Amino acid sequence: MQTPESSYDRRRLRQWLSGEARADGVSRRDMLRLLAAAGLAGAAPVALSTPAAAGPTAPGIVKPLPEDLFTVRGTNAETRFAALAGTGYHTPNDRFFVRNHTSTPLLDAADWKLTVWGDGLNGNRAVDFSLADLKRLPSVTHSAFVECAGNGRSHFTSQQGQEVSGTAWTLGAIGVARWRGVRLADVLKRAGLGRRAVDVLPRGLDDDYVTADGTNLGRVRRPLPLSKALDDVLLAYEMNGAPLPPDHGHPVRVLVPSWVGIASVKWVGDIQVSARPLYSPWNTDFYRLFGDAHPQNGSAPLTRQTIKSAWELDAGANLTAGVTHRLTGRSWSGAGGVVRVDVSTDGGTRWSTARLHDAPRRDGWVRWSTPWRPPSPGIYTLLARATDTTGRTQPDATVHNTQGYLFDAVVRHAVNAM
Numbered sequence: 558m559q560t561p562e563s564s565y566d567r568r569r570l571r572q573w574l575s576g577e578a579r580a581d582g583v584s585r586r587d588m589l590r591l592l593a594a595a596g597l598a599g600a601a602p603v604a605l606s607t608p609a610a611a612g613p614t615a616p617g618i619v620k621p622l623p624e625d626l627f628t629v630r631g632t633n634a635e636t637r638f639a640a641l642a643g644t645g646y647h648t649p650n651d652r653f654f655v656r657n658h659t660s661t662p663l664l665d666a667a668d669w670k671l672t673v674w675g676d677g678l679n680g681n682r683a684v685d686f687s688l689a690d691l692k693r694l695p696s697v698t699h700s701a702f703v704e705c706a707g708n709g710r711s712h713f714t715s716q717q718g719q720e721v722s723g724t725a726w727t728l729g730a731i732g733v734a735r736w737r738g739v740r741l742a743d744v745l746k747r748a749g750l751g752r753r754a755v756d757v758l759p760r761g762l763d764d765d766y767v768t769a770d771g772t773n774l775g776r777v778r779r780p781l782p783l784s785k786a787l788d789d790v791l792l793a794y795e796m797n798g799a800p801l802p803p804d805h806g807h808p809v810r811v812l813v814p815s816w817v818g819i820a821s822v823k824w825v826g827d828i829q830v831s832a833r834p835l836y837s838p839w840n841t842d843f844y845r846l847f848g849d850a851h852p853q854n855g856s857a858p859l860t861r862q863t864i865k866s867a868w869e870l871d872a873g874a875n876l877t878a879g880v881t882h883r884l885t886g887r888s889w890s891g892a893g894g895v896v897r898v899d900v901s902t903d904g905g906t907r908w909s910t911a912r913l914h915d916a917p918r919r920d921g922w923v924r925w926s927t928p929w930r931p932p933s934p935g936i937y938t939l940l941a942r943a944t945d946t947t948g949r950t951q952p953d954a955t956v957h958n959t960q961g962y963l964f965d966a967v968v969r970h971a972v973n974a975m
């Protein structure tokens with residue numbers, strides 16, 4: 558009899574050999590282990606060819622992570638904003654950030670199914686959907702960002718001198734893609750959504766998440782109120798015109814526009830529909846605001862993202878003095894489109910408005926540019942401050958919370974003119 562692990566290894570090997578899973582980023586040692594597990598060692602020399610552009614890898618991420626595109630942070634990969642310069646509105650899949658609690662599972666779309674179940678369904682009857690079932694439903698396409706709630710977290714420390722826990726992202730834990738899929742509302746209706754349903758709980762097929770102190774929190778799952786689930790949430794199977802890549806939830810992920818990234822559960826395998834409010838560590842212990850300025854048990858669970866801006870430059874980038882450069886960047890807000898971006902190249906003494914290259918778009922970002930001629934060699938601090946359709950603007954400092962969520966202050970970006 559085959560253990561589940563060996564059948565997993567065989568499936569993974571099959572996908573890898575058929576080119577479904579990318580060779581790059583899978584180490585030779587891992588491949589040898591898989592070949593041995595599948596009883597194929599020595600039988601497939603093609604599988605052992607060294608990838609052309611092997612860069613640093615993060616454990617569990619399948620796609621290549623070349624240093625000019627990504628900064629690896631533990632099991633995660635942050636997009637380098639400088640690598641977005643000139644890429645257009647949508648973030649190419651090869652440079653979209655990855656946030657993995659554990660590691661990317663390699664799932665076979667043909668074997669995959671989604672089970673919708675729970676006492677919020679009529680008759681409490683579970684219903685399964687294959688990928689083909691989903692593709693028979695009307696498809697919708699929506700451009701939206703996925704952004705980690707902790708994006709910008711490192712600036713609590715570097716800019717405000719405060720301690721926070723979690724991945725030390727700079728500003729690159731965001732990407733905007735064209736997602737295609739079906740409305741979660743359509744799937745819930747087909748499953749027999751009952752009148753008493755209040756919450757849904759999508760759950761990922763990746764491994765259980767075990768915290769640093771050894772506590773097993775089970776599979777990644779976060780309750781979503783039915784009101785949002787029925788509004789604009791998708792079950793996405795395409796990203797920028799391609800089948801969802803393994804690292805971004807293949808074959809199907811939840812896509813919750815404008816909300817914190819944790820809501821957009823990847824590799825979704827089942828969705829509980831409940832007549833009572835649901836809880837998981839991801840809406841009780843995590844993804845609330847804790848700390849001196851917040852209620853004892855934390856704020857309400859986080860929903861929308863906040864407002865941010867980023868320059869498409871590395872921190873400390875070198876620029877030639879006495880020459881006019883076209884500096885570019887992007888700004889976004891979870892509350893509405895960005896309508897204005899003010900920029901300063903002298904640490905905030907003088908400000909001008911950046912030229913916007915996109916109309917304000919809900920759930921997305923705007924690209925902007927500003928000309929700048931560094932007058933003489935030296936260190937300069939660039940600032941960008943966005944304002945959205947609701948009138949919200951970026952503050953000088955963000956109120957502290959212990960887990961470093963929703964950093965929205967203007968980031969001080971040092972560059973070196975030489």
Ligand SMILES: Nc1nc2c(c(=O)[nH]1)N[C@H]1C(S)=C(S)[C@@H](COP(=O)(O)O)O[C@H]1N2
Pocket residue numbers: 653654655656657658659703704705706760761762763777804805806817818819820821822823824825
């Ligand atoms: N199943 C599962 N879904 C998940 C995660 C995960 O680790 N497992 N990470 C979440 C978090 S915290 C974020 S920010 C986004 C990141 O999506 P991306 O990796 O496609 O950029 O996925 C979310 N969905």
Ligand SMILES: [Mo]
Pocket residue numbers: 656704705706707818819
């Ligand atoms: Mo996240």
